[in-house]
Amino acid sequence: MSASRLNRRITLAARPQGLPTARDFHLDTQPIPEPADGQVLLRTRFLSLDPYMRGMMDEAGPGYAPGVRLGQPMVGGTVSEVVASRDPRFEVGQFVLANAGWQDYALSGGSDLTPLGQMARPSLALGGLGMPGFTAYVGLLDIGEPKPGETVVVAAATGAVGSVVGQLAKLKGARVVGIAGGAAKCRHAVEVLGFDACLDHREPDLKARLAAACPDGIDVYFENVGGEVLDAVLPLLNLHARIPVCGFIAHYNERDAGTADKRTQLLATVLARRVRMQGFIILDHYATRFADFRRDMTQWIDEGRIVLVEDVVDGLEQAPEAFIGLLQGRNFGKVVVRVAD
Amino acid sequence: MSASRLNRRITLAARPQGLPTARDFHLDTQPIPEPADGQVLLRTRFLSLDPYMRGMMDEAGPGYAPGVRLGQPMVGGTVSEVVASRDPRFEVGQFVLANAGWQDYALSGGSDLTPLGQMARPSLALGGLGMPGFTAYVGLLDIGEPKPGETVVVAAATGAVGSVVGQLAKLKGARVVGIAGGAAKCRHAVEVLGFDACLDHREPDLKARLAAACPDGIDVYFENVGGEVLDAVLPLLNLHARIPVCGFIAHYNERDAGTADKRTQLLATVLARRVRMQGFIILDHYATRFADFRRDMTQWIDEGRIVLVEDVVDGLEQAPEAFIGLLQGRNFGKVVVRVAD
Numbered sequence: 001m002s003a004s005r006l007n008r009r010i011t012l013a014a015r016p017q018g019l020p021t022a023r024d025f026h027l028d029t030q031p032i033p034e035p036a037d038g039q040v041l042l043r044t045r046f047l048s049l050d051p052y053m054r055g056m057m058d059e060a061g062p063g064y065a066p067g068v069r070l071g072q073p074m075v076g077g078t079v080s081e082v083v084a085s086r087d088p089r090f091e092v093g094q095f096v097l098a099n100a101g102w103q104d105y106a107l108s109g110g111s112d113l114t115p116l117g118q119m120a121r122p123s124l125a126l127g128g129l130g131m132p133g134f135t136a137y138v139g140l141l142d143i144g145e146p147k148p149g150e151t152v153v154v155a156a157a158t159g160a161v162g163s164v165v166g167q168l169a170k171l172k173g174a175r176v177v178g179i180a181g182g183a184a185k186c187r188h189a190v191e192v193l194g195f196d197a198c199l200d201h202r203e204p205d206l207k208a209r210l211a212a213a214c215p216d217g218i219d220v221y222f223e224n225v226g227g228e229v230l231d232a233v234l235p236l237l238n239l240h241a242r243i244p245v246c247g248f249i250a251h252y253n254e255r256d257a258g259t260a261d262k263r264t265q266l267l268a269t270v271l272a273r274r275v276r277m278q279g280f281i282i283l284d285h286y287a288t289r290f291a292d293f294r295r296d297m298t299q300w301i302d303e304g305r306i307v308l309v310e311d312v313v314d315g316l317e318q319a320p321e322a323f324i325g326l327l328q329g330r331n332f333g334k335v336v337v338r339v340a341d
Numbered sequence: 342m343s344a345s346r347l348n349r350r351i352t353l354a355a356r357p358q359g360l361p362t363a364r365d366f367h368l369d370t371q372p373i374p375e376p377a378d379g380q381v382l383l384r385t386r387f388l389s390l391d392p393y394m395r396g397m398m399d400e401a402g403p404g405y406a407p408g409v410r411l412g413q414p415m416v417g418g419t420v421s422e423v424v425a426s427r428d429p430r431f432e433v434g435q436f437v438l439a440n441a442g443w444q445d446y447a448l449s450g451g452s453d454l455t456p457l458g459q460m461a462r463p464s465l466a467l468g469g470l471g472m473p474g475f476t477a478y479v480g481l482l483d484i485g486e487p488k489p490g491e492t493v494v495v496a497a498a499t500g501a502v503g504s505v506v507g508q509l510a511k512l513k514g515a516r517v518v519g520i521a522g523g524a525a526k527c528r529h530a531v532e533v534l535g536f537d538a539c540l541d542h543r544e545p546d547l548k549a550r551l552a553a554a555c556p557d558g559i560d561v562y563f564e565n566v567g568g569e570v571l572d573a574v575l576p577l578l579n580l581h582a583r584i585p586v587c588g589f590i591a592h593y594n595e596r597d598a599g600t601a602d603k604r605t606q607l608l609a610t611v612l613a614r615r616v617r618m619q620g621f622i623i624l625d626h627y628a629t630r631f632a633d634f635r636r637d638m639t640q641w642i643d644e645g646r647i648v649l650v651e652d653v654v655d656g657l658e659q660a661p662e663a664f665i666g667l668l669q670g671r672n673f674g675k676v677v678v679r680v681a682d
Contacts, residue, residue: 010660019668025661047657047678049664064622074660078680102660104680127675128649129638135623137634142626143619158650160675167647181670188673192648223618231603234610243618249668262572262604269575271620277564277584278484278618279611281405282476285483293478297470306508307533308469309499316388319351319415319443320366323390327360327590329522332529334468334501337388339419339445 007032009073010102016057024057025074032105035086040113042080042098042106048126049076050160051249063272074102077131079122090115097125132160139244140165140222141172148173150219151238153210155179155229157189157198161246165222166195174220177213179206179229207232217241225249226267245271309333348373350414351443357398365398366415373446376427381454383421383439383447389467390417391501392590404613415443418472420463431456438466473501480585481506481563482513489514491560492579494551496520496570498530498539502587506563507536515561518554520547520570548573558582566590567608586612650674 006029013026035041055062056075068075078100082090087110090096097114100106116125127133139161146152152169156162157178166176166189178189178198189198197213199206210232217238223230226248237243248267270277300306311331313322316339326335347370354367376382396403397416409416419441423431428451431437438455441447457466468474480502487493493510497503498519507517507530519530519539530539538554540547551573558579564571567589578584589608611618641647652672654663657680667676 008657010657020661020665022661022665027658044657044680045682047660047680049654049660049667049676049678051667053664054668064624081681102657104657123651123653123677123679124649126677127651128642128647129635131623132675133638133649134626134631134634137638138623138626138630139621142630143617143621156670158673163650163674164647171641171646185673188650192650194648230607234607237610237614237616239614241614241616243616245618245620246623262602263607266571266575266604266607267620269578269620270618271622273578273580273582274620274622274625275578275582275584276484276617276619277586277611279586279608279613279615280480280484281612281615282472282479282587283405284615285475285479289479289483290475293475294470297474297478300512301469305512306469306505307535308465308474309504309529309533310464310468312464313390316349316351316385316443316445317368319388319390320361320363323394324361324363326390326392327395329497332499332526333504334473335390336464336467337390338464339385339388340422341386 005032006030007103007105009104011071011073012057012068013070015059015067015070016054020054020057033107035084035107037086039107039109040082040087040090041084042078042096042100042108043083044078044080044100044104044106045095046079046123046126047076047100047102048078048130050132051247063268075099076101077126078106079116079125080106095119095122097130127160128164133164135246136161136164136168136222139246140168140220143244144169144220144222144242146172146174146220149175151175151177151214151216152220152222153177153179153214153218153233154222155201155225156249157195158185158193159224161224162222163189163193167193169220170194170196175216177210179210179225201229207235211236220244222246223248223267226264230263247271311335313337315339346373347371348444348446350445352412352414353398353409354411356400356408356411357395361395361398374448376425376448378427380448380450381423381428381431382425383419383437383441383449383454384424385419385421385441385445385447386436387420387464387467388417388441388443389419389471391473392588404609416440417442418467419447420457420466421447436460436463438471468501469505474505476587477502477505477509477563480587481509481561484585485510485561485563485583487513487515487561490516492516492518492555492557493561493563494518494520494555494559494574495563496542496566497590498536499526499534500565502565503563504530504534508534510561511535511537516557518551520551520566542570548576552577561585563587564589564608567605571604588612652676654678656680 014024016024061067080098082094095116152174154162154165157180169176176195178195186198189195218236223245224247311333355365357365402408421439423435436457493515495503495506498521510517517536519536527539530536559577562574564586565588652674
């Protein structure tokens with residue numbers, strides 16, 4: 001019986017410990033489902049494979065969606081053809097962007113489908129013109145905000161997201177340094193994608209090579225791997241650097257094993273909860289905001305809406321002990337030393 | 342000889358390992374300096390003590406300024422009185438905000454002085470109306486952006502910064518949960534400062550108590566301590582939470598000892614370099630940005646400015662192996678499975 005008469009599905013057979021193996025997946029066949037009124041039957045033409053799917057194999061999911069249930073088809077974005085329609089909005093033969101998962105056929109109620117129109121390469125709707133490309137676009141342009149002349153670093157440089165990140169950064173006039181695994185990928189990043197440089201993370205001493213490749217520091221680090229790449233990036237970050245966090249593939253296989261370090265757990269939370277974390281040094285803000293602050297605070301104090309408690313220590317010679325106490329939390333309110341009356 | 346005829350200075354005698362001790366400081370006396378033309382002589386009235394000073398005791402400084410040199414006076418903000426002036430902008434008897442450091446007298450060229458005018462409590466210029474209050478204002482209002490009904494968590498709740506953070510958050514209509522050391526401070530935070538709740542971090546099981554005190558999760562966490570408070574906060578963060586990072590006093594004494602974990606090193610970099618780190622899940626952005634993306638990317642592809650490389654795998658049955666390869670970095674470009682032609 002041909003694949004076109006049965007629905008082949010790849011289901012989640014077991015929850016992987018670490019890197020998935022072939023045994024974690026199961027190929028079965030089912031009858032092709034029949035669309036009910038208002039439904040369409042989709043034939044999968046292209047299935048997207050993306051790193052986030054590793055998180056979907058864990059019971060808890062990747063943090064923003066529940067995991068795939070055991071025995072159910074793996075989820076995934078697809079370019080699908082409408083092969084039967086009981087929804088007047090969709091015609092047989094039409095190509096749509098869908099979430100049919102790892103199977104030949106799927107039913108849809110239509111609300112999650114995007115008509116693709118005529119595309120020369122419909123599979124691009126899963127890549128550069130789809131979710132990965134969109135991830136690069138929003139992450140780099142809206143969060144990373146590269147400016148001409150700035151240095152942008154992206155790992156997985158030839159991957160679906162990284163390759164677009166780097167090219168968009170070049171379009172915006174930035175200098176782009178990629179990181180990839182192997183000499184062939186690095187050559188490709190420079191020669192085909194137009195990166196200024198690309199480093200092979202399999203070679204030794206990534207830290208020193210990244211420092212040499214970024215003589216003006218790093219202004220935008222598009223975070224998609226974590227691990228030793230982040231180790232190498234941190235010392236090179238410039239003032240006011242931006243880090244869009246889109247994932248950290250280096251750790252996807254360790255989360256369930258409880259081996260993730262505290263930094264990875266923090267990144268996982270930043271990602272899953274869309275957290276914005278921003279360091280600030282107050283010295284930077286006097287020119288723009290100090291007058292507002294003095295006006296507002298003075299008013300709030302006068303109105304009794306803000307209470308200010310001081311912990312006054314008498315005598316300069318008491319400063320060391322008072323300071324040590326401050327570091328131990330022994331103070332109560334703002335510590336000031338009355339040096340002279 | 343009275344303190345008014347000599348300049349007592351507290352200098353950095355040794356670089357502390359961990360918590361400073363009295364032996365890391367040295368009290369000496371020097372002749373009172375004479376102002377040159379264009380200078381003023383300042384008499385310290387109030388000296389501010391602040392946690393950032395711990396970082397100034399390390400050779401490398403806190404990350405945004407060099408450390409104090411051995412044998413030099415500790416740096417610090419002061420409320421000082423002009424006692425001699427060879428700068429026409431300043432009059433004897435005038436009070437100014439200055440950076441005179443841990444000493445009775447200091448010279449200034451005038452450019453770092455802010456006249457204080459008539460203040461009922463001039464020491465407040467070092468606290469709620471000065472740098473700590475300004476830190477709370479910018480960090481909470483400009484970065485944390487609390488909205489009415491949101492939950493704001495701040496540690497060191499009765500400290501110079503935390504006490505203002507919490508009160509500002511209440512002014513903005515947020516629910517405020519503080520964390521402080523000891524029952525007296527917690528009572529003060531609720532009864533005097535008006536926090537909705539305050540937890541004693543010395544009592545056991547902070548995680549469970551914080552979860553109970555934040556039934557709607559946490560929208561803004563004003564980071565000033567790190568450590569176990571951050572551990573307790575992370576699982577409770579709501580979508581789109583904001584974390585202004587102003588410091589992490591729990592770790593100030595471990596940085597030189599090389600005991601800081603990777604998360605603390607990350608926070609230290611985020612702080613010192615004023616980094617903005619932001620997690621995003623692309624699903625959130627389709628409604629607002631997908632049309633822009635499709636328009637821009639289509640144009641850039643048509644112009645040949647963006648190259649899209651695909652790694653096409655043939656056959657649904659190949660999906661598991663291709664996916665495992667993707668997690669290992671074996672792919673070259675975007676991975677799609679051609680399921681049917």
